Amino acid sequence: MSQLGARSAAEAFLTTPAGRNSAHDWLGVLEEVPLFEGLTKRHLRRVAKLARIRRFAPGSALVRSGDAGKSFFILLDGNAKVMRSSGRARRLGMGDYFGEMALLDGAPRSADVVAEGEVLALTIDRSGFTKLLGTEPTLAQALLRTLAARLRAAETSI
Numbered sequence: 001m002s003q004l005g006a007r008s009a010a011e012a013f014l015t016t017p018a019g020r021n022s023a024h025d026w027l028g029v030l031e032e033v034p035l036f037e038g039l040t041k042r043h044l045r046r047v048a049k050l051a052r053i054r055r056f057a058p059g060s061a062l063v064r065s066g067d068a069g070k071s072f073f074i075l076l077d078g079n080a081k082v083m084r085s086s087g088r089a090r091r092l093g094m095g096d097y098f099g100e101m102a103l104l105d106g107a108p109r110s111a112d113v114v115a116e117g118e119v120l121a122l123t124i125d126r127s128g129f130t131k132l133l134g135t136e137p138t139l140a141q142a143l144l145r146t147l148a149a150r151l152r153a154a155e156t157s158i
């Protein structure tokens with residue numbers, strides 16, 4: 001994911017007066033996101049309808065352990081720290097995503113995720129996330145691969 005490409009596209013999106021931007025501008029942001037690699041423009045447009053961009057202040061909690069899951073997050077710029085009650089903290093950076101677990105199984109959030117500096121994130125709400133998983137098999141496979149890797153990492157850090 002190119003730092004400049006994603007940041008400037010996302011910043012341009014955020015600074016428009018209406019808060020939402022045209023589908024064309026959106027595609028510039030989405031094309032930079034590794035999770036969406038391989039999706040055609042038509043499919044990216046489908047994602048664009050479901051996603052929004054949000055800015056988080058340094059130190060703010062994007063996700064709180066124990067809360068109900070409402071959104072899925074992809075980091076467009078900045079870093080966030082995943083902090084679980086047990087095990088090592090994990091650092092996530094640009095292009096990484098989180099918040100999928102509570103959306104997938106309906107259980108409470110498994111960890112706090114805190115912005116290390118200012119963070120720009122793309123978010124998709126629960127119903128949009130569920131819709132995408134049903135319509136985008138490559139995306140669902142990528143999420144499963146990440147889940148498997150996180151499970152292995154969690155097991156080795158116990």
Ligand code: CMP
Pocket residue numbers: 063069082084090097098099100101102103108109110111112113150151153154
């Ligand atoms: P969720 O449980 O919805 O909210 C907290 C999120 O932190 C979780 O989804 C994952 O996306 C993320 N997370 C939990 N454990 C790990 C881990 N070991 N490595 C990276 N991310 C994690």
